[in-house]
Amino acid sequence: MIKARLGLNRETLAIVGPIIALLIWTLTIAFTHSSGESYRVKIVGYDPVDLLSGHYLRFRYDFGQTPICANRPESATFCACYSVNETNVITSQESYLCDKAQKVCKNYIQGVCRAGTFLTGSERYYFPEKYAPVLALVPENSYAEVKVMSDGKIALQNIFVGESPILDYAEMSLAAPKP
Amino acid sequence: MSLERKIEKRMMEWVAAGLISPDQAQAIRRHEEAQSSSGLLFWLAWLAGSCIVLGIIALIAANWSSISGTLKLVIYFLVYSAAAYALLKHLREKPIAAEILRLCLMGYTMAGIGLVSQVYHLHSDPYRGIFFWCALTFGFVLLCRTALGAGLWIPTFFLGVGLLLADQKLSSVHNTMVGVAFVGLMGTLGTLPRRFPSLVHFQNASFSLSTFATLLFTMTGLYTFRKTGLLVPEVMMTFFATFLIWASAAYFTNNAPRSARLGLCGFLFCALFQTILFMTAVSETGSDVALKAVSILLFAIGTLSLAIAAFAYGQRRLFEGLVILVFLRYLFAYAEYLMTALMGGFGLITFGIFMFGAIYVWQKYRGRIIQQLEKQFHDKG
Numbered sequence: 001m002i003k004a005r006l007g008l009n010r011e012t013l014a015i016v017g018p019i020i021a022l023l024i025w026t027l028t029i030a031f032t033h034s035s036g037e038s039y040r041v042k043i044v045g046y047d048p049v050d051l052l053s054g055h056y057l058r059f060r061y062d063f064g065q066t067p068i069c070a071n072r073p074e075s076a077t078f079c080a081c082y083s084v085n086e087t088n089v090i091t092s093q094e095s096y097l098c099d100k101a102q103k104v105c106k107n108y109i110q111g112v113c114r115a116g117t118f119l120t121g122s123e124r125y126y127f128p129e130k131y132a133p134v135l136a137l138v139p140e141n142s143y144a145e146v147k148v149m150s151d152g153k154i155a156l157q158n159i160f161v162g163e164s165p166i167l168d169y170a171e172m173s174l175a176a177p178k179p
Numbered sequence: 180m181s182l183e184r185k186i187e188k189r190m191m192e193w194v195a196a197g198l199i200s201p202d203q204a205q206a207i208r209r210h211e212e213a214q215s216s217s218g219l220l221f222w223l224a225w226l227a228g229s230c231i232v233l234g235i236i237a238l239i240a241a242n243w244s245s246i247s248g249t250l251k252l253v254i255y256f257l258v259y260s261a262a263a264y265a266l267l268k269h270l271r272e273k274p275i276a277a278e279i280l281r282l283c284l285m286g287y288t289m290a291g292i293g294l295v296s297q298v299y300h301l302h303s304d305p306y307r308g309i310f311f312w313c314a315l316t317f318g319f320v321l322l323c324r325t326a327l328g329a330g331l332w333i334p335t336f337f338l339g340v341g342l343l344l345a346d347q348k349l350s351s352v353h354n355t356m357v358g359v360a361f362v363g364l365m366g367t368l369g370t371l372p373r374r375f376p377s378l379v380h381f382q383n384a385s386f387s388l389s390t391f392a393t394l395l396f397t398m399t400g401l402y403t404f405r406k407t408g409l410l411v412p413e414v415m416m417t418f419f420a421t422f423l424i425w426a427s428a429a430y431f432t433n434n435a436p437r438s439a440r441l442g443l444c445g446f447l448f449c450a451l452f453q454t455i456l457f458m459t460a461v462s463e464t465g466s467d468v469a470l471k472a473v474s475i476l477l478f479a480i481g482t483l484s485l486a487i488a489a490f491a492y493g494q495r496r497l498f499e500g501l502v503i504l505v506f507l508r509y510l511f512a513y514a515e516y517l518m519t520a521l522m523g524g525f526g527l528i529t530f531g532i533f534m535f536g537a538i539y540v541w542q543k544y545r546g547r548i549i550q551q552l553e554k555q556f557h558d559k560g
Contacts, residue, residue, distance in 0.1 A: 014318025015263045015284075019256065021315055022291050026252060029299045052293035054240035056300075075346075126297040128244040156300040167244065 033155045036147035039090045043159070045123070045138040055132045057125040057159065057166075060117060061144065063092035069113035077112050079152050081105035089143070092118075098152065110152030120154040122146065131170035139169060221275050225327065228279045232286035239294050248298035255294055259287060278324050285316045285331060304346055309339035475512050479505045490552050499545075506537050 045059025068080045072095070079101030080092040092109065095101070095118075101108045111120040125144075127135055138159075145157040159166040190204045199207075239251075246254075262284055270277040289312050296302065313336045320328040486501035513533060 010318075011322060012267060014322050015266055017318055018284075018288050018315040019259050019263060022259075022288070022295070023256060026256075026295050029295065029301065033299055050240070050293070052236060052240060052289065053297040054242040056297075056302075121303060122300065124302040125300050126242055128242045129240070130244070 032149060032153075033147065033157070036149045036155065038088075038145060038147050038157065039084060040088050040143040040145055040160070041090050043138055043142050043144045047132065047136050047138075049132075053126055055127055055129055055135070057127065057135060057138050059123055059125070059138050059142075059144070061120065061123065061154075063090060063109075063118065066092050066094070068092055068095040068111070068118040069116050072113040075112060075114060077110065078118070079105070079108040079110045080118070081108050083107075090146075090148075101152070107148065108152045109148060109154060111154075122154045122156040125156060125159050125166070127167065127170065131167065131174065134170050134173040135166070139166070142166070221278070221325075224275060224279045225282065228283040229286070232283050232290065235287065236290045236293065239290055239297065242297060251294060252298060255291055259284070259291065262287070274324060278327075281319050281323055282327055282331070285319050285328065288312060288315050304342070306339045306342035306346065309335055309342065313339060471512075475508060478508055482508075487552070490549075495549070502541070506541070510534065510537075 042062040043059040044062060045057055047055055048058050049055050063080070063082070066080075068078065072078060077098060078095045079098040080095035081101065081104065082090045082092050084090055084107075090109070094104075096104055098108075098110060109120065111118045113119075139161045141162050143160045145160060147155045147157055149155065161169040164172075186207075190199070190207060193199045194201055194204050262280060266277060266280050266284075270280060292308055292312055296308075313332060316328075316332060320332045323329065482501050482505050486498045486505075489495075489497040489501060510530075510533065514530060
């Protein structure tokens with residue numbers, strides 16, 4: 001009845017449904033990425049290629065000396081308390097199950113332990129294909145600008161090499177005369 | 180009997196009975212010819228559409244820095260909306276164009292997931308992306324008038340399930356149980372009311388793909404056996420699982436002629452017997468030539484049974500493909516056992532002669548074999 005009133009039929013639903021679902025998904029991500037506090041995290045990594053989304057830097061966050069995933073079960077979700085230093089860089093502290101972390105930590109980050117590595121699900125930075133020759137590896141002294149959501153999830157905003165955004169750095173590297 | 184011959188035969192009967200005039204019969208022939216040429220047009224258009232979607236994916240992958248991420252997303256959604264509008268409002272009377280657009284939009288949806296991931300630097304386990312795409316495009320599959328949509332969707336879904344199972348690191352027994360349960364679930368689709376015209380395509384695509392998977396796993400099993408001399412439990416489980424998958428797909432395929440079911444049973448029997456042979460007789464005798472000869476013979480009998488079943492289903496190309504597969508199996512056997520006995524050059528020459536001979540024999544008797552089979556199925560089916 002409602003469908004008839006709205007003039008909907010199966011065909012319309014099948015065709016318009018994916019657009020609406022994709023749009024909601026995109027807007028949710030856009031909203032999530034625009035909220036939360038901004039911090040910096042040191043990173044290391046390299047450049048693989050995705051057939052669908054193109055070149056990206058694949059990296060690991062370096063949250064400091066405290067091993068978050070030591071003696072943790074594989075593929076389990078954990079939350080680590082963190083502190084922020086005067087240069088706005090995050091350093092992790094003790095890790096707990098997320099329920100406990102919510103009570104114990106003032107601020108915490110959430111991730112999954114895989115092969116002893118703490119993965120937050122935001123360890124990719126996509127960049128234009130023309131920069132592939134100069135971004136085969138994450139440049140030294142790179143930092144990720146991230147936002148930490150209220151549930152501890154991390155959203156990547158940008159990568160900086162020193163004080164330059166990575167795409168500016170790549171542009172300069174391309175323009176620099178080759179030895 | 181092929182559809183064209185059936186129509187031709189019926190028309191001659193109708194003309195003889197005075198139901199239609201010879202002119203009308205001629206008009207029907209012209210119409211059917213036009214339909215078959217529109218089939219070619221469809222495939223060409225599908226090829227063109229695929230090229231465009233692949234081009235869009237390549238453009239997204241290039242990630243042009245001169246266009247901002249937000250603008251890329253706006254363009255993406257505008258194009259998607261325009262295509263959806265065209266599909267709903269303007270292409271109702273143009274089935275070929277509508278079908279091509281539906282298939283293209285399935286690919287375009289995948290491109291969109293890639294684009295959003297790129298703009299917001301997201302990543303996740305691949306199976307999550309695949310399942311998301313499957314959920315978004317399921318409606319398109321049900322709307323499709325050809326089996327291409329289902330043919331694209333089902334293997335992608337299987338890929339997602341495979342990646343999920345790999346991620347869960349389950350035992351082979353659990354994997355097999357989940358796989359079989361999943362196929363059983365999919366098989367029940369055929370029992371649902373026919374509210375969507377493409378359910379029959381869904382069934383046919385499942386049947387063809389599971390046939391392909393069964394053959395692939397059989398060959399994988401043979402290869403594993405040849406390589407290691409014993410059948411590892413995972414492969415054994417895969418054998419059983421694929422037999423079940425295939426049997427269920429065959430069971431749920433509508434209107435299967437009796438002769439086709441007999442062919443299917445023949446194939447299943449041979450495949451099962453092969454497995455038993457491997458399980459009981461093979462332990463460390465990987466170089467046992469007699470055992471391999473029996474195995475190849477069973478493979479040939481089974482595959483030919485399957486070919487006959489495919490013929491009975493009206494899948495003449497599949498029939499020919501399977502016959503060629505049997506030929507190739509023997510060709511490999513020849514290469515393995517006889518070519519090495521001869522010097523390199525001679526071995527290659529005899530290999531070439533063997534191939535030419537087989538092609539000559541097939542070309543010579545192909546028409547006669549097909550005619551005999553058609554007669555057989557016409558008489559009994």
